[in-house]
Amino acid sequence: MTLPMAEHSTEHFTGSFTQQEPIPEDAIEAAVAVLRHGRLHRYNLVEEEAGEVALLEQEFAAMTGAKYCLAVASGGYAMATALRALGVGQGEAVLTNAFTLAPVPGAIASVGAVPVFVGVTEDLTIDLEDLAAKAGQASVLMLSHMRGHLCDMDRLMAICAEAGIRVIEDCAHTMGASWNGVASGRHGLVGCYSCQTYKHVNSGEGGLLITDDAEVAARAILLSGSYMLYPRHLAAPGAEVFERVKYDTPNISGRMDNLRAAILRPQLRDLDRQVRRWNERYHVLEDGLRRTPGLTVVERPEAEVFVGSSIQFLLLDWSAAAVGAVLSRCAARGVELKWFGVAEPVAFTSRYDSWRYAPTQPLPKSDRILAGIIDMRVPLTFSLDDCALIARIIRAEVSAVWQGGV
Numbered sequence: 001m002t003l004p005m006a007e008h009s010t011e012h013f014t015g016s017f018t019q020q021e022p023i024p025e026d027a028i029e030a031a032v033a034v035l036r037h038g039r040l041h042r043y044n045l046v047e048e049e050a051g052e053v054a055l056l057e058q059e060f061a062a063m064t065g066a067k068y069c070l071a072v073a074s075g076g077y078a079m080a081t082a083l084r085a086l087g088v089g090q091g092e093a094v095l096t097n098a099f100t101l102a103p104v105p106g107a108i109a110s111v112g113a114v115p116v117f118v119g120v121t122e123d124l125t126i127d128l129e130d131l132a133a134k135a136g137q138a139s140v141l142m143l144s145h146m147r148g149h150l151c152d153m154d155r156l157m158a159i160c161a162e163a164g165i166r167v168i169e170d171c172a173h174t175m176g177a178s179w180n181g182v183a184s185g186r187h188g189l190v191g192c193y194s195c196q197t198y199k200h201v202n203s204g205e206g207g208l209l210i211t212d213d214a215e216v217a218a219r220a221i222l223l224s225g226s227y228m229l230y231p232r233h234l235a236a237p238g239a240e241v242f243e244r245v246k247y248d249t250p251n252i253s254g255r256m257d258n259l260r261a262a263i264l265r266p267q268l269r270d271l272d273r274q275v276r277r278w279n280e281r282y283h284v285l286e287d288g289l290r291r292t293p294g295l296t297v298v299e300r301p302e303a304e305v306f307v308g309s310s311i312q313f314l315l316l317d318w319s320a321a322a323v324g325a326v327l328s329r330c331a332a333r334g335v336e337l338k339w340f341g342v343a344e345p346v347a348f349t350s351r352y353d354s355w356r357y358a359p360t361q362p363l364p365k366s367d368r369i370l371a372g373i374i375d376m377r378v379p380l381t382f383s384l385d386d387c388a389l390i391a392r393i394i395r396a397e398v399s400a401v402w403q404g405g406v
């Protein structure tokens with residue numbers, strides 16, 4: 001049965017855009033076991049005990065195919081640690097995306113380095129032409145796979161190889177994603193992940209760093225605050241590598257603890273199933289939004305396996321007033337959309353020109369795109385029916401404003 005139009009226009013969504021699923025029961029049990037023995041510090045182990053953190057690192061390394069893995073306190077900390085492990089220091093330029101979230105330029109600023117912003121395309125990926133043009137300006141790229149969109153990684157790596165640029169991947173939104181069969185985080189020298197509540201596994205806070213480079217791994221482990229207890233790591237290089245770097249690597253504590261690791265291990269085992277569930281929801285939303293006049297769906301390339309934990313669409317070349325009208329009309333019907341074009345930073349959303357500690361050059365092509373990016377979280381607490389309803393509401397309100405010429 002199809003509902004008459006009037007019914008559609010009064011539909012409301014009542015779910016929460018910030019409510020994730022509960023922590024799975026097996027993860028709760030593992031957490032309670034850690035609480036009962038009380039050894040929360042990762043190096044507080046009894047004989048023969050590997051510890052939850054070391055096991056998590058071993059399992060994540062195996063999952064991604066990386067030689068080495070380090071679990072840390074947050075995704076931002078993982079990125080800053082990667083920069084330090086690469087020797088990036090005071091005043092050094094680091095290329096990064098203009099379209100990303102504040103912890104990315106923040107990680108660069110935290111080591112005294114200077115972000116150089118590279119533009120964004122209509123696919124919401126880094127502008128490879130702009131990257132090629134700026135390649136001479138830095139020896140490190142902090143590549144943010146913002147909102148899970150992967151650029152042509154083969155081309156990006158070719159540009160960077162030719163320019164001698166080392167790549168750190170920010171995989172906060174791409175845990176479980178891949179490009180041409182290669183896992184996100186495995187193209188560059190280092191991959192960094194976040195285990196914060198809004199990402200793909202949830203320990204409240206937390207981060208993971210992977211690499212195949214023995215010296216980078218050893219430095220990262222020492223940096224994270226291993227003292228001389230690094231032999232307790234299971235996804236680490238041999239002692240001889242630590243011998244080379246242990247006297248000149250500072251301890252900047254940012255370890256993960258056994259409680260968080262205990263919560264994360266069962267979630268990692270379940271990641272593939274969760275990815276399928278996110279993508280089912282994403283496809284219902286995407287199908288519902290297609291062919292809405294004035295609205296551009298972001299097409300996903302065939303080489304990209306993504307995780308639809310959020311969805312974006314473009315209202316390209318709309319006036320700020322019209323975009324504002326869509327947002328408030330959707331909000332009135334319970335649909336919370338974020339807008340990257342808003343002049344002032346709001347909640348999690350901000351733009352490259354709001355990070356005023358970093359010098360910015362104007363990026364007019366990117367400004368046009370940023371001004372049109374609408375973003376929405378897709379928590380797994382949404383049912384497929386919820387997603388269909390949300391898409392109907394967005395479609396109705398975008399169409400109403402578009403036709404009304406607000």
Ligand SMILES: *Cc1c(COP(=O)(O)O)cnc(C)c1O
Nearest residue numbers: 074075076101103170172194196
């Ligand atoms: C969340 C996020 C991070 C940082 O993760 P935290 O664990 O919150 O420090 C980095 N990059 C992007 C794009 C993110 O969304």
